Amino acid sequence: MIDLLIEKIQEKANPTVVGLDPRLSYVPEYIKNEVYEELGKTPAAAAEAFYRYNVALIDAIHEIVPAIKPQVAMYEQFGGAGIDAYIKTIKYAKEKGLVIIGDIKRGDISSTAEAYADGHIGRVDVEGEKFEIYHEDSITINPYLGYDSVHPFIKHCQEYNRGLFVLVKTSNPNSGQIQNLDVAGKMVYEIMGEMVAEWGQQVMGTKGYSQIGAVVGATYPEEATKLRKIMPNTYFLVPGYGAQGGTAEDLKGCFNQDGLGAIINSSRGIIAAHLKEENKMKFSEKEFALAARKAALAMKKDLQRVIG
């Protein structure tokens, strides 16, 4: 996975991942009316509206960005139909050549982690027949339970050439409550970073980076810079740029000298670009995907200032 991700980043000269975190308020009326007519104003219709919205977005951005990161919560909230829309979105994006980072943040004891790993980045077994269910290339996971909760995912990375991004220092305001606790002069996130770097040595790709990456928030540039040194072979998945307040300037510490080492997420800033005040007179409702495309191009340019 990590080799493929790096190839795609280089091919597009763009270290951006687009977060597909739809909300009904983002979806244009004409799409919603279409699905409500077919399915009523139901949770299943909401899920289908997300899928159609995603398809248009993917069509508009797949030549510009290397990867998407669907946030499973947005789909899961609508039950089984929501999960099916999540999976359909992933399959469609893969057909378009995009790398998939499933933002699922799972984490559980090992026997349970195995079930998550089978479904998301492996195969489930029904009477000896193997089925791929979620089709993600990589997923985010939560390490609060320690190594034995992560190990089943690592095994699947080896077996199926998949990847992980382990939460290390998250972008949200209160992330420091646990992550910045001081353990004899080292912060919890630094200890976590050391562990992730060590685990990553088991599953190195061919381009100097491990299949096991880390989530490191753009909103904490100082921490990111420290982590970059602790984890030289670890790819960073960086949320927090744009809507959450992180700027291109804040991202410098996330990259290595080679301009690699980080992929920057933007969700709202791209997928809801048509709702920005300054865009309302520029794009009609039906041009929402074009607005997203323009926003993705602007972000690419913004990032090139940093890594250029």
Add this chain to the structure above:
Amino acid sequence: MIDLLIEKIQEKANPTVVGLDPRLSYVPEYIKNEVYEELGKTPAAAAEAFYRYNVALIDAIHEIVPAIKPQVAMYEQFGGAGIDAYIKTIKYAKEKGLVIIGDIKRGDISSTAEAYADGHIGRVDVEGEKFEIYHEDSITINPYLGYDSVHPFIKHCQEYNRGLFVLVKTSNPNSGQIQNLDVAGKMVYEIMGEMVAEWGQQVMGTKGYSQIGAVVGATYPEEATKLRKIMPNTYFLVPGYGAQGGTAEDLKGCFNQDGLGAIINSSRGIIAAHLKEENKMKFSEKEFALAARKAALAMKKDLQRVIG
């Protein structure tokens, strides 16, 4: 939720929650053959087999135990059909008067946590109409991201009378890697415990316990005893009894003087009781639910030695 849970625990005189973590290897052949005939050997059939297996188990145990804890990973691995089987299981168990603890261990930044909270313990909104999707009475959550990731769940506990169990000290072998880091003489799990106790004051029930409980593993009796003192008004959800190695003796420190304060989970030990060597000659395949019932009664007796 916590008042209802305590009522049910007292009514049944039994602080047990049965973990509904099905595996295909647990499900009797006659159920599997039934669904394979209808749906083929598919992930959807596996999910339906889980549901039918659960229905028989719920019928057999609902008069003995107050609550069930379905582990969503086991269902989620089969995609949308799996999630639908999870939801159907919950609805059936609620009809039978059981309290539901959804073992989902979610945790994300606040805007995402809201979507999880809406779906699992609140309502989702489709054009002004509100839908309840998952029907859990309470869920487990992961606090590695800090308070702002927990707050949306707490708001929903207030609005919809729901509950949480926050991971504090988990039962697995490597849980200490993060949770037992020493922060100036206090362990991370103790700091977490203090935070959970404080958050819990916002949503107290009428029986001395908060809607916000904690996950505390039976496999760490020393830590549990410390946490009991740190969190006097916090209900403990205790995994690790039985298959994971925790004994009734280990549970003493989880309970308060009043015999309340903890609910003990058993999964395999009850739902796969028919597969135990000593049971193979006692129960036919069709009597798997009877074996579960007997195991639940034995567990009740075992726990009464501790709290009696």
